[in-house]
Amino acid sequence: MAGGLQRGGRGSAETRSARKMAAxxxxxxxxxxxxxxxxxxxxxxxxxxxxxxxxxxxxxxTARAPLPAAAMGVLAVPAGVRAILLDxxxxxxxxxxxxxxxxxYVRDNVGAYLRAHWEEEECQRDVGLxxxxxxxxxxxxxxxxxxxxxxxxxxxxxxVIQAVVDNVLWQMALDKKSTALxxxxxxxxxxxxxxxxxxxxxxEDVVPAIRKxxxxxxxxxxxxxxxxxxxxxxxxxSTEGDILELFDGHFDTKIGPKVESESYRRIAAxxxxxxxxxxxxxxxxxxxNAAEEADTHVAVVIRPGNAGLTDDEKSYYSLxxxxxELFLPSST
Numbered sequence: 001m002a003g004g005l006q007r008g009g010r011g012s013a014e015t016r017s018a019r020k021m022a023a024x025x026x027x028x029x030x031x032x033x034x035x036x037x038x039x040x041x042x043x044x045x046x047x048x049x050x051x052x053x054x055x056x057x058x059x060x061x062t063a064r065a066p067l068p069a070a071a072m073g074v075l076a077v078p079a080g081v082r083a084i085l086l087d088x089x090x091x092x093x094x095x096x097x098x099x100x101x102x103x104x105y106v107r108d109n110v111g112a113y114l115r116a117h118w119e120e121e122e123c124q125r126d127v128g129l130x131x132x133x134x135x136x137x138x139x140x141x142x143x144x145x146x147x148x149x150x151x152x153x154x155x156x157x158x159x160v161i162q163a164v165v166d167n168v169l170w171q172m173a174l175d176k177k178s179t180a181l182x183x184x185x186x187x188x189x190x191x192x193x194x195x196x197x198x199x200x201x202x203x204e205d206v207v208p209a210i211r212k213x214x215x216x217x218x219x220x221x222x223x224x225x226x227x228x229x230x231x232x233x234x235x236x237x238s239t240e241g242d243i244l245e246l247f248d249g250h251f252d253t254k255i256g257p258k259v260e261s262e263s264y265r266r267i268a269a270x271x272x273x274x275x276x277x278x279x280x281x282x283x284x285x286x287x288x289n290a291a292e293e294a295d296t297h298v299a300v301v302i303r304p305g306n307a308g309l310t311d312d313e314k315s316y317y318s319l320x321x322x323x324x325e326l327f328l329p330s331s332t
Contacts, residue, residue, distance in 0.1 A: 074327045075299060075320050082277040083248075084213060084326075085267065087258075087301070088224040088231060090283035095305040097201040103172060105192055106185050111165045113188045118161065126187060127164055129180035134167055144170045177225040179253045186230035193237040200234030202243070203303065209323030210246045216328045223251040223267060223280070225258060259286045261293035268296070281320070285313050299326075 089098045117123040131146040138145065144167040149160045171181045192198040210220055222231050228250040236244050249271070256263030268275040279297040282288055283306045288298040300309065300317040309317075320326065 075318055075325050076327045077279055077329065078297060079329045080277055081218075081279045081297060082273055083219040083221060083271055083279070085221050085223050085251075085264075085278050085280045085296075087280075087282040087284070087287065088222060088226060088234070090303055090306045091281055091301045092202050092206050092222075093234065094201055094203065094303065101198060101201075102185075102189060105198065106188050107169060107172065109188055109192075110168050110184075111161065113191070114161050114164055117187075118157070122187065126180070126184040129183060130164060130167055133171075133178050133180040142170055177253055177257065179227075182225060182227045182230065182253065186227040186233065189230055189233055193233045196237075198237070200236075200238035202235075202238055202240055203322075205322045205324050207240050207243055207246065209326070213326075213328065214246065218328065219248045219271070220246060221249045221251065221267070221271065222247055223255075223258065223263075225253055228252045228254075258282075258284070259290050261290045264291045264294035264296045268294075281323075283307070285309065285317065288317060 086092055089095055114123065114127075127146070131148070134144060134146045137143040144163060146163045146167055147160055149157060168181060168184065171178060189198065193200070213220060222235075224231055226234075231250050231252070232244060235247065236242050251267055251270070255266050255270070264275055264278070264280070268278060271278070275295045276297065279299065280288070280291040281299055281301050282291075283301045283303060285300060288300050291298045298317065299320050300313070302309070302319055302321045309319075
């Protein structure tokens with residue numbers, strides 16, 4: 001068990017069932033939570049257990065002891081954790097920056113970008129990926145096919161470019177996380193970042209907290225549905241300057257969707273550690289659930305503008321509202 005702390009839902013189904021029966025028969029007190037939360041390192045507050053796990057979560061998992069938001073202050077990281085894996089949107093970076101700055105920039109500039117770079121190899125690779133994605137999406141309502149250019153003049157070329165634009169806008173309207181879309185978006189944002197039109201925003205607690213983690217020997221990685229290039233642009237041209245040195249590596253959907261547990265196993269293999277040596281911070285419960293399925297520690301991040309959590313999710317997941325609330329055992 002990670003960090004020597006007891007976790008609900010680990011081991012085989014038969015073992016879990018036997019443990020549950022034994023606990024009921026002996027009326028033993030509930031197992032300690034994965035994390036200890038509170039304004040100090042004193043004993044955690046009494047647990048409240050939801051009548052059911054969060055929607056979509058594994059039904060056999062035991063809810064962890066919650067903490068009222070007003071008392072939230074310290075979240076102890078298990079001693080076995082060697083790497084912290086960070087989501088971007090809603091975790092390191094305000095959702096408003098993504099929704100109100102980055103996405104509108106793509107919508108406003110995708111056509112002009114394609115026309116300016118159409119003959120370049122990189123742009124053609126992007127279009128090829130989008131065309132392949134369009135074929136996979138053909139059965140979806142409103143899907144926009146992208147025809148193959150045959151070289152029959154400017155009029156045909158304009159039709160193809162417009163089809164790419166329409167496909168991109170359709171995917172964005174559905175908030176699709178396809179690798180093809182994210183790759184093109186990253187290339188469009190590159191011009192905005194490098195010319196100073198856009199600077200990546202990060203919450204004020206992010207940089208000092210990560211520096212402290214690294215001083216304690218922790219590795220820090222990024223895992224986002226945005227492309228690796230888009231991640232590096234955001235942190236390389238941020239309001240805090242170039243902070244890429246704070247990260248040991250980057251992952252995107254090429255390693256797998258964030259809502260699939262296998263993705264976290266692949267990340268652990270790439271990093272060179274066990275999944276239970278990783279703590280994943282995200283604002284999305286579905287992602288947290290997938291990570292836990294892979295035996296990765298998780299905490300859900302509550303930031304301004306993030307989607308609200310259900311009562312069950314608030315009771316089940318460990319919650320933080322700032323990176324400064326993470327307490328590393330080695331930091332004392």
